[in-house]
Amino acid sequence: MGLHQLIGRLAMAPFAKALPAMGDTERAALEAGTVGFEGQLFAGQPDFDVLAGQGPNRLTEDERRFLDQEVNTLVGMLDDHAIDEAGDLPPEVWQYLRENRFFGMIIPKEYGGLGFGHYAHAEVVTRIATVNTACAVTVMVPNSLGPAELLLRYGTPAQQQHYLPRLADGRELPCFGLTSPYAGSDAASIPDRGVLTERIIDGRPVRGFNVRFDKRYITLAPVASVVGLAFQAVDPTRPDGQQELGITCALLPVPTPGMEIGHRHRPMDSAFMNGPIRGKDVFVPMDWVIGGEERVGQGWRMLMECLAAGRAISLPALGAAMQQTALFVVNGYGQVREQFGLPIGRFHAIAGITAQMAARLYATDAARRYTAAVLDEGERPSVASAILKVQLTEAGRRAVNDGMDVLGGKGIIAGPRNLLGVAYRHAPIAITVEGANLLSRALIIFGQGATRCHPFVLEEMAAVQAQDPERLGRALVGHVGHVMRNLWRSLAHTPLLGEPPADLRAEAKLIASLSARYALTADLAMGLLGGKLKRMELLSARLGDVLACLYLASASVWRYQVENDPAVLPVARAAIRQQLHEAATLLGELYANLPSRLLRGMASMFLHGTRHLAPLRDREAIALADALRTQPALIRKLCPDVSQPKRGGLLDLMRALDAAQALGDEVAELNKALRRSGSLEAVARGSRHPDLALAYLRAAEQVIRVDEDQGGSPANSSRVETGRASEARRAGALADEAPEMALMSRSV
Numbered sequence: 110m111g112l113h114q115l116i117g118r119l120a121m122a123p124f125a126k127a128l129p130a131m132g133d134t135e136r137a138a139l140e141a142g143t144v145g146f147e148g149q150l151f152a153g154q155p156d157f158d159v160l161a162g163q164g165p166n167r168l169t170e171d172e173r174r175f176l177d178q179e180v181n182t183l184v185g186m187l188d189d190h191a192i193d194e195a196g197d198l199p200p201e202v203w204q205y206l207r208e209n210r211f212f213g214m215i216i217p218k219e220y221g222g223l224g225f226g227h228y229a230h231a232e233v234v235t236r237i238a239t240v241n242t243a244c245a246v247t248v249m250v251p252n253s254l255g256p257a258e259l260l261l262r263y264g265t266p267a268q269q270q271h272y273l274p275r276l277a278d279g280r281e282l283p284c285f286g287l288t289s290p291y292a293g294s295d296a297a298s299i300p301d302r303g304v305l306t307e308r309i310i311d312g313r314p315v316r317g318f319n320v321r322f323d324k325r326y327i328t329l330a331p332v333a334s335v336v337g338l339a340f341q342a343v344d345p346t347r348p349d350g351q352q353e354l355g356i357t358c359a360l361l362p363v364p365t366p367g368m369e370i371g372h373r374h375r376p377m378d379s380a381f382m383n384g385p386i387r388g389k390d391v392f393v394p395m396d397w398v399i400g401g402e403e404r405v406g407q408g409w410r411m412l413m414e415c416l417a418a419g420r421a422i423s424l425p426a427l428g429a430a431m432q433q434t435a436l437f438v439v440n441g442y443g444q445v446r447e448q449f450g451l452p453i454g455r456f457h458a459i460a461g462i463t464a465q466m467a468a469r470l471y472a473t474d475a476a477r478r479y480t481a482a483v484l485d486e487g488e489r490p491s492v493a494s495a496i497l498k499v500q501l502t503e504a505g506r507r508a509v510n511d512g513m514d515v516l517g518g519k520g521i522i523a524g525p526r527n528l529l530g531v532a533y534r535h536a537p538i539a540i541t542v543e544g545a546n547l548l549s550r551a552l553i554i555f556g557q558g559a560t561r562c563h564p565f566v567l568e569e570m571a572a573v574q575a576q577d578p579e580r581l582g583r584a585l586v587g588h589v590g591h592v593m594r595n596l597w598r599s600l601a602h603t604p605l606l607g608e609p610p611a612d613l614r615a616e617a618k619l620i621a622s623l624s625a626r627y628a629l630t631a632d633l634a635m636g637l638l639g640g641k642l643k644r645m646e647l648l649s650a651r652l653g654d655v656l657a658c659l660y661l662a663s664a665s666v667w668r669y670q671v672e673n674d675p676a677v678l679p680v681a682r683a684a685i686r687q688q689l690h691e692a693a694t695l696l697g698e699l700y701a702n703l704p705s706r707l708l709r710g711m712a713s714m715f716l717h718g719t720r721h722l723a724p725l726r727d728r729e730a731i732a733l734a735d736a737l738r739t740q741p742a743l744i745r746k747l748c749p750d751v752s753q754p755k756r757g758g759l760l761d762l763m764r765a766l767d768a769a770q771a772l773g774d775e776v777a778e779l780n781k782a783l784r785r786s787g788s789l790e791a792v793a794r795g796s797r798h799p800d801l802a803l804a805y806l807r808a809a810e811q812v813i814r815v816d817e818d819q820g821g822s823p824a825n826s827s828r829v830e831t832g833r834a835s836e837a838r839r840a841g842a843l844a845d846e847a848p849e850m851a852l853m854s855r856s857v
Contacts, residue, residue, distance in 0.1 A: 524816020
């Protein structure tokens with residue numbers, strides 16, 4: 110008996126007990142997609158030559174023209190406040206989206222679509238979302254997880270020929286029903302059932318499913334003309350225990366007998382269409398099953414494989430748009446708004462917020478861009494896509510929250526001049542959908558996804574399942590060597606693999622060092638806890654978050670290298686330092702919570718040398734904020750997708766900043782003169798450039814002003830009248846008082 114077989118035999122029973130049980134649906138999720146640079150980070154051996162080998166984002170001539178023309182025309186039609194108030198896109202916008210094939214971006218040209226790559230798709234959504242989230246969501250859903258991608262990958266030729274041209278030109282508008290009232294995060298356990306049956310249609314027997322379903326939170330359902338549906342297929346003619354065929358995906362035209370589109374949902378009162386779909390005794394012919402009868406029961410794998418790519422595009426694009434808009438607003442408003450005789454952006458409290466926002470935006474957008482480049486090379490990185498979804502949407506919410514803090518009263522008064530109010534209300538939506546962030550952090554990124562990145566764990570699981578001692582022994586020997594290498598790298602020396610850019614060589618060495626410590630920690634946690642780690646979600650979440658921080662830091666190195674712009678070096682360094690500090694902090698928290706006194710005691714040894722990974726120093730944050738405030742080119746590089754809307758507060762701010770840039774140093778003199786005079790026209794006449802000065806002063810006034818309710822709703826009117834009546838009664842009472850009392854009251 111060989112050594113490997115002996116080791117495998119001895120380890121088989123304890124490993125079978127320690128490794129977590131895995132069902133078919135969980136296995137499908139785990140095996141979906143591919144592993145990229147995140148796998149090297151998980152193994153503790155990031156190779157920066159491999160990172161640099163991924164080329165920059167590229168747009169075709171058609172993609173660039175579409176962004177410059179059709180997308181710019183579209184955003185110029187969007188009035189965020191008016192759309193929000195109306196609860197729908199204007200008819201002319203709906204028509205423009207259809208005519209210009211915004212719903213067919215991912216559909217190949219041979220079917221009448223635009224045939225765009227992943228990066229172009231993401232850029233379109235990002236640019237629209239900087240102006241209006243509802244329109245961005247409307248565009249992204251048909252191009253994300255839905256019928257088009259499922260049809261492209263799995264549809265029969267007849268289904269592709271029928272549906273894809275109609276989806277591309279907007280004749281068909283799709284939605285996809287997965288979530289049920291009793292199966293939200295646990296989508297694989299949907300209770301919707303389709304029983305295999307046969308019906309006579311037009312005089313001939315037709316095989317299909319009799320389906321009962323109840324779906325909710327389905328975006329575009331109220332306006333959809335074709336419904337994608339996931340249900341559990343059942344064959345009652347099979348023996349007990351074999352009747353469940355598995356999740357199956359089908360396409361149902363609207364209307365279909367027995368299917369009902371319910372009343373509309375209003376997610377955070379947003380204007381995009383969303384609602385429930387219900388069905389009772391709905392017959393779904395086998396021809397409606399995506400891929401036909403041979404794809405019955407394969408729906409969950411199909412969905413997971415599509416999600417491995419789609420989750421890295423649409424919602425991260427929304428998160429990037431929220432961050433870009435918030436940073437643009439905070440930086441711009443900080444220049445226009447003055448208090449105590451100074452632009453508020455110069456105050457250190459606001460400068461610190463601005464610098465942190467810029468650093469986080471650089472890192473998260475770098476990861477989004479890097480992953481899009483990987484996708485355009487044909488990879489489908491499932492772990493990275495889950496990281497992106499969580500990190501970009503959380504960063505978007507955080508940026509909007511920070512922006513609201515800076516805007517103060519300006520940010521909480523509803524109306525067309527409000528700069529972030531609608532985005533603030535919408536931010537939780539992206540957090541919730543396509544795998545709620547709470548679930549993704551606690552279970553998916555590490556518990557399901559990152560396990561696949563490990564160089565040996567999946568092989569060990571497969572060997573145990575196959576009861577193959579030789580295979581298990583070889584995997585275990587390799588695993589032990591892997592742990593010892595990372596132990597050496599953590600305690601003594603971490604080699605730098607590859608050649609990162611010279612400007613960021615020190616940061617790359619820190620990434621490599623922390624990656625080795627992370628890999629060692631992950632192995633210690635899995636070895637100590639085994640299958641229990643899957644249920645210890647706070648520990649699992651921290652392990653996933655550290656991997657995410659390392660991925661974002663590495664992507665920042667890649668972005669700086671491919672863009673080759675030394676002017677952005679301070680932002681890139683700040684972004685990497687911010688992510689490494691968060692990763693080191695999380696590792697410290699992880700060791701503090703491990704259920705092993707020995708490992709808790711060894712934390713200081715394993716994490717030595719990480720305490721210097723401090724976040725931005727105050728002076729560095731202030732210097733970075735000053736650069737953003739005084740160098741318009743720098744803010745344009747960080748916020749390239751912020752687009753000009755039809756009207757509203759964002760347009761007012763853009764006009765004020767353009768005029769201020771043209772005036773240069775004279776802006777401070779104009780603001781000072783305005784505080785003394787109060788007359789825009791009088792101040793402008795004293796300027797060296799009267800017309801330009803007046804344009805700036807008027808635009809700045811619009812930025813500072815807030816909206817007043819001109820409508821006078823009955824409730825508001827009654828409150829106003831009550832207030833006036835109270836004032837009148839008070840005035841009458843004062844008239845009866847002693848003169849000195851009345852004078853005192855009026856002065857107060």
